[in-house]
Amino acid sequence: MKKFSKFLAVLLMTLMLTNCATIFGGKVTQYQKTKPADGEPQRNVRVVALIADIVLFWPGAIVDFATGAIYKPQK
Template sequence: MKKSRNLLVLLLAVSIFTSSCATVFGGHINSYQRTKPLPGQPQRRLRVAAFIVDIVLFWPGAIIDFATGAIYRPTPAPVDTQQPASNPVPAQSGSK
């Protein structure tokens, strides 16, 4: 009985120390979250709420979230692809 209780406590402690807010509640981690952006690419955005909860409740959880990539949002920031309006070239009339 005492061995099983000790094992249960050990498993509970390990699960607490190896999990964190974004890892547990963030869902599936995709390749965008795992891959560090190359120079010139936009930086990944943090899940601010998960980061704050990690810091307030259990700061080593933030280390785990950064190591797994779970702390980053699963999709990139929207990129503005709209081109500025170009000035139309006035039509030339008649000959000189």
């Protein structure tokens, strides 16, 4: 029973710390990490990843925005 409790705790922590754009979005480019200067166009957000973050575990959206993974890479 003790092993099961530890396994369940690790599983729950793993699920709570996941965020869609960081995990499934691929490598984060310099364009995604850099905040646009005044007068430059704003970066586009990956809408599907944002909705998935909000539905599955909303603090994951904070991580995605902090890492820049939530933004679409430049073409």
